[in-house]
Amino acid sequence: MLLLSCYELGHQPLGLALPLAFLSNAGLEARGIDLAVEPLDEEAVRSADFIGVSVPMHTALRIALDVLPQLRALNPCAHLSFYGLYAALNAELLFSSGASSVLSGELEDELVSLARGVAPGSRAPILKRLSFPTPVRSGLVSLDRYARLELGDGTSKKVGAVETTRGCLHLCRHCPIPPIYQGRFFVIPQETVRRDVRQLVEAGASHIDFADPDFLNGPGHALSVARAIHDEFPRLTFNFTAKIEHLVKHRRALGELSELGCLFVVSAVESLSDRVLRELDKGHDRKAVFEAHQTLREVGIALRPTFVPFTPWTNREDYRDLFHWIAREGLVEHVDAVQLTLRLLIPPGSLLLENESLEPVLGELDPRALTYRWTHPDSAMDRLQEAAAAVVEEGVARGRSNHSIFHDLAGLAVDGPEELDELEEVTAPKARPPRLTEAWFC
Numbered sequence: 001m002l003l004l005s006c007y008e009l010g011h012q013p014l015g016l017a018l019p020l021a022f023l024s025n026a027g028l029e030a031r032g033i034d035l036a037v038e039p040l041d042e043e044a045v046r047s048a049d050f051i052g053v054s055v056p057m058h059t060a061l062r063i064a065l066d067v068l069p070q071l072r073a074l075n076p077c078a079h080l081s082f083y084g085l086y087a088a089l090n091a092e093l094l095f096s097s098g099a100s101s102v103l104s105g106e107l108e109d110e111l112v113s114l115a116r117g118v119a120p121g122s123r124a125p126i127l128k129r130l131s132f133p134t135p136v137r138s139g140l141v142s143l144d145r146y147a148r149l150e151l152g153d154g155t156s157k158k159v160g161a162v163e164t165t166r167g168c169l170h171l172c173r174h175c176p177i178p179p180i181y182q183g184r185f186f187v188i189p190q191e192t193v194r195r196d197v198r199q200l201v202e203a204g205a206s207h208i209d210f211a212d213p214d215f216l217n218g219p220g221h222a223l224s225v226a227r228a229i230h231d232e233f234p235r236l237t238f239n240f241t242a243k244i245e246h247l248v249k250h251r252r253a254l255g256e257l258s259e260l261g262c263l264f265v266v267s268a269v270e271s272l273s274d275r276v277l278r279e280l281d282k283g284h285d286r287k288a289v290f291e292a293h294q295t296l297r298e299v300g301i302a303l304r305p306t307f308v309p310f311t312p313w314t315n316r317e318d319y320r321d322l323f324h325w326i327a328r329e330g331l332v333e334h335v336d337a338v339q340l341t342l343r344l345l346i347p348p349g350s351l352l353l354e355n356e357s358l359e360p361v362l363g364e365l366d367p368r369a370l371t372y373r374w375t376h377p378d379s380a381m382d383r384l385q386e387a388a389a390a391v392v393e394e395g396v397a398r399g400r401s402n403h404s405i406f407h408d409l410a411g412l413a414v415d416g417p418e419e420l421d422e423l424e425e426v427t428a429p430k431a432r433p434p435r436l437t438e439a440w441f442c
Contacts, residue, residue: 010438024136032140239262289305
């Protein structure tokens with residue numbers, strides 16, 4: 001049996017490590033290959049009777065679709081199963097492209113059954129509690145090949161990624177998780193997480209990325225896990241992802257999380273426009289963003305906000321406002337420039353398709369891009385997004401600093417050189433805050 005991972009944000013893939021553990025517990029031998037960092041082993045493909053492909057992200061599925069014809073050409077008879085968030089969302093496309101089955105949700109038991117040949121597989125998301133074994137990382141590519149934590153003093157650390165929960169309580173319309181998990185989340189037992197962290201530390205990790213969709217879905221569990229890990233590894237640092245809403249609601253926990261080693265939090269701010277936030281059903285407003293950032297700053301945790309700055313409801317003033325806030329709050333080095341170019345994705349099954357205000361601008365599904373096309377009511381906003389993306393692409397290709405790329409993007413967003421000069425005065429380069437070397441995006 002062969003499992004393939006296509007991309008997991010620069011991490012040693014949990015989409016391999018956990019399924020490999022379930023298969024091993026079932027007495028089945030399998031090999032994992034991460035196509036993000038190692039070549040496809042054609043002989044392994046030819047000899048496999050079952051091939052599983054992990055597609056937890058939009059980018060991963062696009063890469064997987066590129067390799068799918070090669071897999072089928074090398075082995076037309078193997079059972080080819082795609083699993084992860086983007087599998088069920090794109091089931092029709094995958095089946096028409098040669099997939100044998102698709103799995104999403106709490107899928108590992110079903111994956112084992114498929115590998116044994118005793119179950120036909122289900123298109124519907126699987127929502128049942130599992131008994132989680134310790135992820136199997138032996139045989140996976142070394143942590144040296146993945147993203148590192150860069151510190152402001154020029155040093156770096158090896159990073160290991162773990163999960164403490166899967167799924168999410170919330171129903172943000174633009175997120176791929178709600179169509180699969182339907183407002184539910186599942187806890188991974190503390191002892192399982194501790195054993196996984198222990199093997200990552202033994203492999204050289206000195207920083208942990210809690211890769212949960214939202215670490216604070218279960219705040220008591222999150223604190224319990226963080227305390228237990230700190231007790232065993234007091235010098236280990238970590239980061240996590242959480243909603244703005246949860247950072248405000250559970251602010252009392254943030255001070256302790258800082259003391260336990262938290263360096264930064266990734267949070268999907270998405271926009272500072274209350275209208276856009278309502279359309280996305282984000283669960284927070286503009287004021288809550290300011291409140292969450294202030295609380296994090298007070299306890300010594302950096303905020304790394306992510307954005308969807310281009311939506312059908314965003315206007316030029318919203319975009320301009322974003323640059324002023326980032327500059328005013330000293331967040332230029334906390335925001336990867338690509339975040340200021342991202343355009344709203346609307347995958348098949350998205351809850352956004354139920355939003356009536358989207359209907360006038362919604363186009364057809366683009367099967368190659370894996371998103372429904374849409375056009376902004378103001379065509380100038382579409383041109384602005386294209387220009388911003390070109391600025392970042394060129395800047396990254398030329399090795400320019402994040403600060404200089406931000407300056408060029410601001411030149412597109414603000415009204416004239418005088419306003420740009422004002423922004424420049426408050427965005428002088430500073431020491432970079434702690435950051436992972438792989439930029440976060442879908």
